[in-house]
Amino acid sequence: MTALGKPPDSPPQLSLCQSAVRQCVCVCVSVSYPPSSQSTMADTARDPPPELSDFQELQDGEDLFPEPSAPLESGPASLPAEDISTNSNGPKQDSLFDDDPEDLFAEATEEVSLDSPERDVLLSDGPSPAITPITPPCSLITPHIDMFTHCSFDEIEEEEGGDSFDMHISVSDPEKVGDGMNAYMAYKVSTKTSMSLFRSQDFSVKRRFSDFLGLHSKLASKYLHIGYIVPPAPEKSIVGMTKVKVGKEDQSSNEFVEKRRSALERYLMRTVKHPTLLKDPDVLQFLESSELPRAVSTQALSSAGILRMVNKAAEAVNKMTIKMNESDAWFEEKQQHFDNLDLQLRKLHASVESLVCHRRELSVNTALFAKSAAMLGNSEDHTALSRALSQLAEVEEKIDQLHQDQANADFYCFSELLGDYVRLITAVKGVFDHRMKTWQKWQDGQILLQKKREAEAKLQFNNKPEKLQQAKDEMRELEGKVQQGERDFELISKTIRKEVSRFEKERVKDFKTIIIKYLESLVQTQQKLIKYWDAFLPEAKAIS
């Protein structure tokens, strides 16, 4: 399948090898799903009980739902259908959306941030959370780490350099540049912003896919190992890209380009929404400067690419051998949480992919039926019935288009976003793994120090002054390293807490947005369905 060209170019995550394979398997499973359900004739469902019990059945289910069943009890004609027009749907939904999240997330954030430090104090036997004001590698990262312990929703916002987040990036105008196997797609990256961080308010540059990968690679190498959740870049696809290069101007290569364009846009938005990454000079350069040095090492089959793969494999082995004594229950809990989340998201993603597949099938089948109904209408000798059948064919044709559009919504609004999150969770888990490695390094340092101490004691006992001095020097150096190791560990732990809290907040908000948008698309579909069938009804009634 796409196992061909899928060494994902996201940062060397420890568990990515396995999850990449898992992801392939997941997709495989969903692709083979349709054939197995191709059983013979009538996969009949329950026949509709008379009108009354229709509503009864639904109402039973609705007892679970917080919605008033009163409007639904009356027949369709008396539903407040006239009120719920396309126009009023919008604002109504917005108001719903606005009311809830504020309460939800403020509380959630408070709880997370208030709980954890307390737990730290009560539960951890391990190293005390010594908060030393260290300037992290990148001086642009805000040094107010102690702020985190009392961090609330508002304060996180303030950290973002005083500007409220106001930025919109779009990736558009895919253009093929060059010919043959050296050809590539160039995308226009346009930024609109009022933030003071940028030189102007409205600007755009041309970028190619490897530029995005290069950006990600730089960010990953700078931030991942100190605990920042760097959004993974969209995946390479040798098969997809080759088709485009070779010049096939067909449906599937257009879809591929659109899929990629959309993925790149989401990637950039996610990256700039991260308050720390936004201020990174590489990000700024990517968005603003007209020329960008070519990121050659991102090529899959380059020596750098192969080296990456080898490293990943090595790291996967290493990860299995690290046994960390987790003294902080928060991390254990979160790790478990993300493991579960990973599982559920993959499952959800697979189900939604299956939905997309079936919806596309439905569209094809509807189109086929429409043609067949048209032929039947032609064959019918009763005039009015013939006309009605032709009308039915037309309705079904329109519905086919509707299904296609809905399938696209299923895909772009739902499936792709879930895929993004599956990869994001992998990045999160990678960050946890880095913390483990940091701990390991610190522990190794401590063990070494202990050995050196023992050696020094022995030397003292044996009275060898020159060696003793050397040993003492080495020990001092080691002590420094161990202290640094401890600080690193503390730092990464703190960063991860902040990152995870931010991530979870974003995720829950994102999910809600995704689902609401998706449900909105379904509402649009229903509107159109009503219109089409309403138009058909008089035709059916006209049969005599």
Added chain:
Amino acid sequence: MRSVSVDLNHDASLLIDIPDALCERDKVKFTVHTKTTLSSFQKPDFSVPRQHEDFIWLHDTLVETEDYAGLIIPPVPPKPDFESPREKMHKLGEGEATMTKEEYTKMKQELEAEYLAVFKKTVQVHEVFLQRLSSHPILSKDRNFQIFLEYDQDLTVRRKNAKEMFGGFFKNMVKSADEVLISGIKEVDDFFEQEKTFLLDYYSKIKDSTAKAEKMTRSHKNIADDYIHISATLNTLSADDSTANKKHCGGYYMSSFVFLQKVEGRVASDQELKLTELLRYYMRDIQAAKDLLYRRARALVDYENSNKALDKARLKSRDIPQAEEHQKQCLQKFDKLSESGKKELTSFKGRRVVAFRKNLIEMAELEIKHAKLLRTWLAMV
């Protein structure tokens, strides 16, 4: 399903229904209940148990009755087919480990509903068959029909033995020659010429439409199943989120998908019943009409042959009276078939148009109802 063939069961002198049925393994036992004011029956109100094979026997005896050659014999109800839900149930059992308990329960419920739907459908299609007979002026008086309704013992003894089954097989083999025969006939009657052209063409079209409609329905069902999985996973997700964030968030969007699945499933079944079943039923009915044309064509062939035989007899000056008699009989039979056939085919068209109208209207109305319901629900979320 009753709406597939309308104007049935209104004549109070003979009312038939199947109020009850039992499913034992693969065999379905129907309880055929009759209420009648006719003196030809022994009792005014009675019930008998019948199997699917009994229906086949009844149908076949009617088809083989010479006197009914000019009638459209209502199509035999198809055999109860639980294969599909059973296969799905089996697959579900195999996949149990991969889903949550809740998901599994939901899928199982869906399958049980499907099983029940197949069951209900087969009851109704058998019922409609009997009701078509009871509302037909000639067929309702058939002796075998009465036996079927009344005989309180097992009909197995009276049913086809091996020889007759072979006869049935032979009949099916010959059926493929039908089309050639029907189309090859030199038709003198405009009405039948038109009907022939129309029915042959219409049959192939409606057969195609039936198959395509079935595929559409299956896709709808697949989508409904997907919604089950999605809602189950969202449920787990929101439960996890509640634990992790110590706040209940977003259980309502899981419920949207549950609702979606219910509606999508309902759409699928409505479409099935109003559209697919309609097409399927009339496909079979048209086959029955074609059978009528075949019989008439056969009679025409016989008549033409009898003419040739008469000519030969006259030439040879031998057996002329027999030949004349034979020819007269053939002609009579042909004329009778043509007259009765014309009536049957005309009322058939009327019946078909009415049924299509009713079902298309109902389907459109149901689609609108479901879409409105879904739209209202989703807009509230």
